[in-house]
Every structure is written in C-alpha cells, then in structure tokens.
Amino acid sequence: MTSTEALQIVVLLLVAAGAPVVVLIRQPVRQVVALSGYGLMLAILFLVFQAPDVTLSELTVGAVVLPILLLLALAKVRERDK
C-alpha cells in the first residue's frame, strides 16, 4: 500500500465518521460549525483523490458560504421566536 493510498483510507474514514457527528449534534448553531468542519474534511478528501478544482469549490461553498447562509437563517428564526 502506497502512502497515498494510506492517506486516502484515513481521509475516507474521517469523512465517514464526520457525517454522523454532524447529524447527531442536535443544537443547530453547533451543527453548522460541525458542518463547516465537515466541508473542510470533504475538501481534503477531494484533494487526496487528486481533484484540486473540486477541492477549491468544496472549500469555498461547503466550509464558508453554506454555513454563513445557515447561520443567517438561524439568526432570523431566533429573532422571530423572541
């Protein structure tokens, strides 16, 4: 097994472990932070599978923009609940 393959397996396991973590966190704000970290993990996954362009997309959309939109939506919901 080459070192690349070892790295790929490690990252695959991390991603597989990360998905349930995101789902099992029940507090929305913390869930968004976990989702952001999960996006970062996915980006690394794409990188070790030699897809740097997809890495960049996932990094920007999954780890940055999507959490921001979710946080804004949560802020709006929270304000309505007040």
Added chain:
Amino acid sequence: MSDVTRRWVFFAAIAGFAAFYLWGLTGLPGFGNYPGPYGLIINKIAVEETKATGVVSAVNFEYRGFDTVGEEFILFMAATGVSVVLRHLRGERERPGLEQGLGADEPATSDAVRQAALVFVGPVLLVGWWLASHAQTSPSGGFQGGVVLATAFIMIYLSGGLLTFRRISPIDLTDAVEAAGAGGFAAVGMAALFMSLPYLYNYLPLGIKPGAVSSSGTIALISFFVGVEVAAAFVLIVGEMLEQTLLRQGEPAREDTR
C-alpha cells in the same frame, strides 16, 4: 399498522435494497480504473488544442462550455429567486435606529473578529482574483475565484457591519454586475455566431506557449466573466439574507392566497 409490523416491513425493504446495492457494487470497475475513452482522449489532446494547461477549465469552458452556460444561469436564477423571495414585503418594518448605525440590541462584534476580518480582506481579494484569472493555467476557475471574492465582502461585513457592506455593494450595482457577468459569458459565445462559427467556438488567438496567462483564447475570458457573475451572485444572496436578518422585523402581511 402496528409498530412491530412496520419494523418488519422496514427490515424487509432495507434488506432488499442492500442486496440490490451490493449486487450493483460488484459490477463497478475497480477502484481507480477509468474505463471510458473520453478522459484519456481529452488528456492527450487538450493542452495541444487549447493551449490551456488547466485541462479542467478547458473542459468546463470549451469542450462542454454549453453545459457551463446552463449551470451559470442556474446560479443566476437562484440569486434572482432569493432577491424575489426576500424582497421588502408589505407589513415588514425596518428596525428603528438603524440609520444611526447598527441596531442597539445587536451584540457588538469583538475587536479581535473585526481586526482579523480586516486583515484577511486584502489577501482574500488577491487569491480570488488570482483564481478567477488563472483558470487556463491552474486547477481553479471563475467559480472558485468568484466565491472567494464574495467571501472578501463577507469579511468586510464582519469588520465593518451591514452599512459598510451595503455601501460597497449596493443592491442595484450588484444586480447589474451579476447580469453583466452572466450576459458576458453568453455574449462571448454569441460572438462566434456572428463570425459564422459554432456557438462558444474559441475564436480568440490561443497563444503559443501552453500555460501562459495570456494563452487559451476564450477560456480565460469566459472564466473572467464567470468569476464576476459568481462573486456578484453570492454577494447578492448573502446581502439579501443579511438585510432580512438584521434590518427587517415583523410578520409580513398575510396576502390573500385564494
């Protein structure tokens, strides 16, 4: 249906699904084995044909550029949809006191966040611009560059607040820039028609040296327009949502839906 029966129905269904799924997996090509000829051909001819060393960009903006036009307009329509859904509704009031600065009930942003965000604005703008303008030479492109450029605007919001964000990206201007980006892509393609060439034909000089920033003809130009469109679209979406969250309060008047 009782809980027990329901559970057994579920188990039967999941077992059937798992069987089909595993059966399907056995028919897949081996890990890392690519059976199709298309990618191999592209890898062989793309650099020579387009003078772009970023072959992914060559595929996105040239070989299947027509698909990318469609994707471009998906994002365009999504941003338009957000603007329409979050427009100023009847019965919504602007939160008072915002003209004098941010709402008094908003917790102040800590100095650490403001400073850090401010420090990042310049580098992020540079990286975004580099990504959007180097699609032809590196694994990047207008989409990634555009999103990174948009995050620079989000940093400005973090360090300066909504009013600063709005001052540097007024909705009308952002709208216009987004339209110009989306339209620019379509226009680059249309220009080929006026030269009696196929839509999106790469009619610009390709350059001689593969990997030079000025190489690859329309690929670089299209990537630039995509970057402009994507940056404006994301600034527009985030801006609309920021306004909805921070500025407006009150239930919208219920419109009669009969």
